[in-house]
Amino acid sequence: MINIENLTFGYHKKQAVLENLDLHLKPGHIYGLLGRNGAGKSSLLHNICGLLFPDAGTCQVAGKNPADRSPEFLQQVFLLPEEIYLPNVSIKSYLDIYAPFYPEFNRDLFFQFLTEFEIPVENKLQSMSYGQKKKVMISFALATQAKVLLMDEPTNGLDIPSKRQFRKIIAGIIKEDQLIIISTHQVKDLDSLIDFVLILEDKKIILHQPVDHITEKLSFKQVMSLDEIATPIYSEGALKGYAVVAINNKQEHSRLDMEMFFNAVLTEKQQILSQFN
Known part of the structure; x- marks a missing residue:
């Protein structure tokens, strides 16, 4: 359209x-x-x-x-x-x-x-x-x-x-x-x-993905220690531990955190985008 x-x-x-x-x-x-x-x-x-x-x-x-x-x-x-x-x-x-x-x-x-x-x-x-x-x-x-x-x-x-x-x-x-x-x-x-x-x-659309594809490639978690995550890409301090975006190697189901995903793309652009190439 x-x-x-x-x-x-x-x-x-x-x-x-x-x-x-x-x-x-x-x-x-x-x-x-x-x-x-x-x-x-x-x-x-x-x-x-x-x-x-x-x-x-x-x-x-x-x-x-x-x-x-x-x-x-x-x-x-x-x-x-x-x-x-x-x-x-x-x-x-x-x-x-x-x-x-x-x-x-x-x-x-x-x-x-x-x-x-x-x-x-x-x-x-x-x-x-x-x-x-x-x-x-x-x-x-x-x-x-x-x-x-x-x-x-x-x-x-x-x-x-x-x-x-x-x-x-x-x-x-x-x-x-x-x-x-x-x-x-x-x-x-x-x-x-x-x-x-x-x-x-960067004056272009750098990411165009369905939500279910994002959550298939990445997991969004709350953890007490970053040592709990084998492949973290991005993390933010949370009230209890850390909020983390990680590679979803185990095909776990998680809910997309849009704000954290956007921050992760801006901070770790190449690593995030490489998951969708």
Whole structure:
């Protein structure tokens, strides 16, 4: 559904933010896009939805060139940005204005999500807190039923119960013909949600792996002493001993710790990536 080949992008002809980047994504999956501050995650999302244009290379989304901004393309792609700016209108007025742009928009779903997020339908957008506005826009984004849904730091501004509700809603909404990319620094919010991990580093996607493949190659453990692990790759001090990423020689089952995995990739990049070559 998303096919990117040798994409290079930079701002105002300055040094490239993305360079010779390749990425091929299929529908039916939730992708977690991870990277350092300034790595180019938002730039990549904006190239995918056609708000920014490649300096070189190609980007095809659902068979369309995003840079053309055709109505057929825009009806099937939705970007939820990190920073949201909303007009001073009621939720219902916002819905009446913007929902018609999306042919598959489901008003019942929208109001269902608002109920789950405990947002009063009568509210005016500008009278709400940042977190409440974020919940409205998450609800709107999901109700579009767009084939490609891009979310940039969607859990920023959400409290802990709302983050749990966000994960529940996202997990229940994905369809076989849809693709979701969630870019975030709050990686613990994604642990139980995504099924593919993308890591953007050095202007490229350096890792693109399904979660079950990561846990097949690596084990994530809590140990009292590092001597307990025969092949540790990365460790962090924990409340009781150490949290460890190790080579999974014994084919043990463990749960992916997204934050620790990301830190391990950045710290021991070659050793981690060699497990997937």
